[in-house]
Amino acid sequence: MSDTPVDAEEVRHVAELARVNLDEDEVEEFATQFADILDYFDALDEVPEVDAEPDLVNVMRSDEVRDCLDQSEALENASDAEDGFFKGPRVS
Amino acid sequence: MSLNIFVTEETVAGDDDGPLAGKTVAVKDNISTEGVRTTCGSAMLEEYVPPYDATVVERLKASGATIVGKTNMDEFGMGGTTETSAFGPTKNPVDESRVPGGSSGGSAAAVAAGEADLALGTDTGGSVRNPAAFCGVVGIKPTYGLVSRYGLVAYANSLEQVGPIGSTVEDAAALLDVISGADERDATTRFDQSAEMDAHPAEGSDYAAAADGDVDGLTVGVITDLLEGADDRVVETFEAAVSDLRAQGADVVDVSLESLEHAVQAYYVIAMSEASSNLARYDGVRYGLSTGKEGNWNDVYADTREEGFGAEVKRRILLGTYALSAGYHDKYYKKAQDARAWIKQDFDEAFAEADVLATPTMPVLPPELGESLSDPLQLYLMDANTVPVNLANLPAISVPAGEADGLPVGLQLIGPKFGEETMIRAASAVEN
Numbered sequence: 001m002s003d004t005p006v007d008a009e010e011v012r013h014v015a016e017l018a019r020v021n022l023d024e025d026e027v028e029e030f031a032t033q034f035a036d037i038l039d040y041f042d043a044l045d046e047v048p049e050v051d052a053e054p055d056l057v058n059v060m061r062s063d064e065v066r067d068c069l070d071q072s073e074a075l076e077n078a079s080d081a082e083d084g085f086f087k088g089p090r091v092s
Numbered sequence: 093m094s095l096n097i098f099v100t101e102e103t104v105a106g107d108d109d110g111p112l113a114g115k116t117v118a119v120k121d122n123i124s125t126e127g128v129r130t131t132c133g134s135a136m137l138e139e140y141v142p143p144y145d146a147t148v149v150e151r152l153k154a155s156g157a158t159i160v161g162k163t164n165m166d167e168f169g170m171g172g173t174t175e176t177s178a179f180g181p182t183k184n185p186v187d188e189s190r191v192p193g194g195s196s197g198g199s200a201a202a203v204a205a206g207e208a209d210l211a212l213g214t215d216t217g218g219s220v221r222n223p224a225a226f227c228g229v230v231g232i233k234p235t236y237g238l239v240s241r242y243g244l245v246a247y248a249n250s251l252e253q254v255g256p257i258g259s260t261v262e263d264a265a266a267l268l269d270v271i272s273g274a275d276e277r278d279a280t281t282r283f284d285q286s287a288e289m290d291a292h293p294a295e296g297s298d299y300a301a302a303a304d305g306d307v308d309g310l311t312v313g314v315i316t317d318l319l320e321g322a323d324d325r326v327v328e329t330f331e332a333a334v335s336d337l338r339a340q341g342a343d344v345v346d347v348s349l350e351s352l353e354h355a356v357q358a359y360y361v362i363a364m365s366e367a368s369s370n371l372a373r374y375d376g377v378r379y380g381l382s383t384g385k386e387g388n389w390n391d392v393y394a395d396t397r398e399e400g401f402g403a404e405v406k407r408r409i410l411l412g413t414y415a416l417s418a419g420y421h422d423k424y425y426k427k428a429q430d431a432r433a434w435i436k437q438d439f440d441e442a443f444a445e446a447d448v449l450a451t452p453t454m455p456v457l458p459p460e461l462g463e464s465l466s467d468p469l470q471l472y473l474m475d476a477n478t479v480p481v482n483l484a485n486l487p488a489i490s491v492p493a494g495e496a497d498g499l500p501v502g503l504q505l506i507g508p509k510f511g512e513e514t515m516i517r518a519a520s521a522v523e524n
Contacts, residue, residue, distance in 0.1 A: 010414075011410065014410050014413050014414045014417070015410055016394075017413050017417065018368060018372075018397075018409050018410055018413040019372075019390060019393045019394045019397060020394060020397045020398060020401065020406050020409060020410065021394040021395055021397070021398035022398065022406070023398075026403070026406070030406075030407060030410065033407065033468055033469070034410075034411065034414075036469050037360075037411065037468065037469050037472075038411075038414075040357060040469060041357050041360070041361055041415075041424055043353075043354065043357055044354060044357050044358065044361070044423075044424065044427035044428060044430075044431060045423075045427065046354070047351075047354050047358075047427050047430050047431045047434060048430070048434065049430055050430045050431075050433040050434045050437070052433035052436065052437070059279035059280075059282070061276060061279075069143055069144065073143040073144075074143070076141070076143055077139075077140055077141065077143075077378065077379035077380070078377065078378055078379065079376065079377070079382030079384075080377075080382075086377050086378050087377075088375070088377040088389060088392075089377075089386070089387060089388060089389045089391075089392040089393075090388055090389065091388065091389045092388060092389075
């Protein structure tokens with residue numbers, strides 16, 4: 001059994017953090033499935049700490065003005081716009 | 093009966109001539125096509141029409157190819173059967189009662205059914221190689237950084253690459269020749285203004301010419317760890333294909349990579365974590381589904397996502413959010429990164445013993461439609477042989493190895509970093 005048990009309350013909490021509403025059936029189903037999946041992920045505990053050189057390097061480009069989408073193209077897929085801006089629901 | 097290969101059938105003509113003049117290409121529906129809707133197999137993007145082309149699409153058009161449509165896929169690439177698509181499953185052209193694999197199931201099925209000469213898929217944890225194996229065609233997952241991801245709708249950025257699908261190794265390699273190369277709009281293609289552009293590994297490479305079938309003296313390492321859990325019929329077909337390579341002059345050795353038992357765990361933790369961040373952009377405001385509901389931002393945002401996303405996408409966003417949340421980050425995400433580094437080291441050691449590594453592409457034969465959706469964990473385990481390659485940023489190819497019970501079996505060959513030519517050469521010998 002996983003040492004990080006997942007119950008319906010935990011699923012609701014994570015769903016709220018992720019901003020995804022769920023119906024009650026989904027909450028129950030996910031709680032059961034997440035318990036199985038997280039139990040499987042727990043085997044990562046056995047992985048040793050690994051000293052690895054990150055093979056990442058910064059890749060820079062010069063800060064020059066280039067062609068890009070114009071405002072109307074950027075708004076083409078928006079459901080609502082006003083004065084050339086995206087229009088969304090009120091924030092509070 | 094329709095196989096449901098395309099989400100959108102629309103013809104886009106390319107330039108008059110070029111290396112792919114006269115060829116038809118199907119494009120996976122998570123690759124942006126200017127003026128042609130790009131749904132990612134999701135209700136969230138059912139009406140989304142990109143205002144620009146992905147770099148790979150620009151290159152396709154410039155190569156003279158004709159695009160014939162946008163292919164069906166698991167929603168946002170999250171699945172291995174093409175059954176999580178909001179537009180219904182695609183059927184396997186070889187056996188219509190079975191899945192074509194996924195997530196690029198429509199692309200592989202298009203080539204297998206003769207609906208297109210070639211196709212583009214994307215591979216985050218096997219999504220090109222899996223459907224290529226299940227449909228009996230060839231699919232290539234390039235080394236991370238060989239092909240531009242600009243215009244690919246993101247699922248898990250650190251793992252995914254656009255890859256070609258064709259009926260033969262040479263066909264798929266010719267498409268790789270067209271799409272690979274540095275792109276200043278994707279810094280992970282190793283474009284660096286301080287370096288010369290011709291430093292990119294695609295410069296000076298000729299992938300199609302590498303398909304010469306010559307494996308004399310090549311060492312093939314069989315990853316024994318990945319044979320253990322596989323279906324006997326798959327292993328038998330795989331071993332026959334490896335014996336055939338030996339008969340053609342290849343040396344065959346066994347290799348073992350202890351870290352691989354953690355690959356599926358590490359892959360899903362990393363992919364889900366990246367997905368939870370990437371898919372935060374679907375807010376219903378800038379593009380995508382708008383429910384038209386009134387209310388405050390957070391409520392409308394959460395409603396939009398309940399309606400627009402299918403179950404598997406919600407599952408991965410939630411598990412990714414969980415793995416990154418306070419108290420669990422070190423336990424899951426950090427350990428997954430350790431496992432990723434360990435797997436890379438194990439591959440480095442294996443390539444000291446062999447030129448290419450071999451496994452069955454999929455441990456199972458193509459499942460029946462509807463068979464595998466109810467148990468997500470079982471579906472994740474089906475990716476055991478493909479995900480290590482993405483975690484290690486390596487190239488791999490799936491080539492038909494033969495059939496078992498009338499169903500295609502794929503042989504996977506893994507190359508060293510930017511070793512596509514060696515890998516393609518070995519794969520072309522499997523076709524001999």
